[in-house]
Amino acid sequence: MTSTSLPDSLIATLPGSSYTDPQIFAQEQERIFETMWFCVARASDLAKPGAFRTVDVGRESILVTRARDNSIRAYFNVCRHRGARLC
Secondary structure, three states, X not given: OOOOOOOOOOOOOOOHHHXXXXXXXXXXXXXXXXXXOOXXXXXXXXXXXXXXXXXXXXOEEEEEEEOOOOOEXXXXXXXXXXXXXXX
């Protein structure tokens, strides 16, 4: 190791602008949050049929609910006919 180099255990981080740039944020939303599954609620958060919660995932609002058959389902939180938010 020379006086001007960093040890291999240290890696460079992103520049500060990467954390505040709106274009980078939009790319992260599109490439990360809108392309893969991830946990937004626990089953215990929806204790009985009819229970629901809304969660913002990226640029979308998601409605997570427990159905009558006790299954948990997720939908876009928007009316397909009028485009209005449901909950």
